[in-house]
Amino acid sequence: MSSAEVLASVDIVALRLDCEAQLELLVLRRPRAPFAGQWALPGVLVNGRSADVSLEAAAARALASKARLQPAYLEQVATLGNAVRDPRGWSLSTFYLALVPPQAQVEGEDLRFVPLAEVLQGRLPLPFDHLHLVRQAGERLASKAVYSGVPLYLLEEHFTVTEALAAFQACIGQPVQHTTLRGRLERMKSEGWILDTGEKNQPRRGRPQTVWRHTPRQSQGVFTFDRSVLI
Amino acid sequence: MSSAEVLASVDIVALRLDCEAQLELLVLRRPRAPFAGQWALPGVLVNGRSADVSLEAAAARALASKARLQPAYLEQVATLGNAVRDPRGWSLSTFYLALVPPQAQVEGEDLRFVPLAEVLQGRLPLPFDHLHLVRQAGERLASKAVYSGVPLYLLEEHFTVTEALAAFQACIGQPVQHTTLRGRLERMKSEGWILDTGEKNQPRRGRPQTVWRHTPRQSQGVFTFDRSVLI
DNA sequence: ATAATAGTGTCTGTGAGACATTATGTA
């Protein structure tokens, strides 16, 4: 059997929070055709010649080699494949949702974070069907945020309730009651996923904030609640 | 750029319920090397030469052409890719969970349903990493069954609470309170996902059963509850 | 003191768990 005529790639939808707790998307200026010079999702081709032992490894390589980023959370979202998404022919994209801590230093000539909202509204066009991938990854994040602790991976290891609240709301796209979140954090604490450092953080004005620390048991696992935050 | 040296396939984990409400897995005797003659998951290669317009179409083709089956539910689970899963080299498998109604007529020389439990226990070995795919698909089904109406796709369109209960329990692998299920069905009814036909079914002995009808709004959608069935 | 922000308490509603009770059929 000859090698199959299909182009397989791994693409990354990497998100972080900006200083106003809005989601940002990592984009990269494409070095090669097609769409050379355009901003697009970082990705790599997977084939027998690349050294990756697995798809996961290819995803990690895409982020590490193109952006020198190590995600706090990495999850495969889905694989999209059809005959028209790439002008070169039948192609497959297995795409991942990556969550990276805020203020990662990646600004450069051909690498930057852009507001996710701009992309979703089409004001910042992406080549291929990358907008579709971004949408699906965003929906995955939103749906997981209502019943899991996933948004904590967008924060520094040490965080406050206010920061966590902003992260959940950014992921879900809806307001969340702080009392609800406090209850959930309390449950995560009792199961060892986070802990109260005892430290306090002093905001510009007002009462000092409790500082929590995110300590996921297994790396990149998610704490799952048995209820959805009702919207 | 030459065609990439990667083998891409779509594999199907098709499940149905036997007459004792145990899950069964569809397996197919491989016509070609590698592993010719062994029972394995049905699947097809995807490449530019096959006529599939998309991965979804390839998945449907795999089921239709190899088993003449049309699934009531079809969902992409994930894509597994690495250098060692196929002796021919670096390969990708995008695999789908398919739910088919009971008593579908597919028995044949090189096509049959086998008890899922036998496969999971390793008493019925599968080639490649197919056991791994089956496990992941099974876990996906179990996790969805606790907060959605997915198991109803394993039933005939007309069903009773007892049948539904058996389906949920088979998917979850745990007993479920019939009162809980009745409550959920009532909620699905009020949102139009199922309806009370008014008919009754008379079991061998005992009170007649209400006959419900599964009428999913959008084909293959799932009703989602905002709580998990607490285990 | 006042404003701002963090954190707690209270009441309600929903829906699951557990289990008793009632309903309706067959043998």
Next chain:
DNA sequence: TACATAATGTCTCACAGACACTATTAT
């Protein structure tokens, strides 16, 4: 009648929603 199976009712508990109230800081 006895028995089997289906369906309902009741009570408790966990937890989200909503919102009032208290606590602790800076200005």
